Amino acid sequence: MRAIALIAVGLALAGPAPVLAQDPAADRSTARQCAGCHGIDGIARRPDVPHIAGESPIYLRAQMEAFRRGSRHHAQMTLIARGLSESTIEAVIRWYSSIEVSATVPES
Numbered sequence: 001m002r003a004i005a006l007i008a009v010g011l012a013l014a015g016p017a018p019v020l021a022q023d024p025a026a027d028r029s030t031a032r033q034c035a036g037c038h039g040i041d042g043i044a045r046r047p048d049v050p051h052i053a054g055e056s057p058i059y060l061r062a063q064m065e066a067f068r069r070g071s072r073h074h075a076q077m078t079l080i081a082r083g084l085s086e087s088t089i090e091a092v093i094r095w096y097s098s099i100e101v102s103a104t105v106p107e108s
């Protein structure tokens with residue numbers, strides 16, 4: 001009887017899949033809509049586009065919100081950011097912030 005109760009508690013705790021379940025392959029696929037400018041690796045493909053690889057999720061979130069609110073304006077990014085769903089924004093932030101970058105400074 002006791003064992004059954006413990007199993008029931010265990011199942012209840014396991015619950016449904018967590019909302020924040022990570023699926024890098026799906027996030028990468030979502031980020032394809034950013035890749036023409038920012039690269040799938042977050043390294044910009046155009047000189048007027050910033051690199052976003054490895055940026056903190058806090059910074060990426062703040063910039064996306066600023067484009068959406070209008071406190072930061074750029075003809076292309078404002079349109080793009082305003083057209084994204086919350087789950088898409090979460091996916092692309094997860095993708096770009098999870099990329100590891102390294103820096104090489106010039107010899108001095």
Ligand code: HEC
Nearest residue numbers: 033034036037048049050052060063064074076077080092
């Ligand atoms: C058509 C090209 C283009 C596409 C596609 C694009 N971006 Fe951008 N993005 C830009 C440009 C250009 C800027 C620089 C805007 C500025 O000068 O203020 C920028 C800026 C940003 C910034 C601010 C970076 C910083 O360090 O200031 C973030 C974050 C960003 N983009 C995320 C995204 C995401 C996420 C996607 C895909 C959903 C995306 N962008 C798609 C062109 C693009």
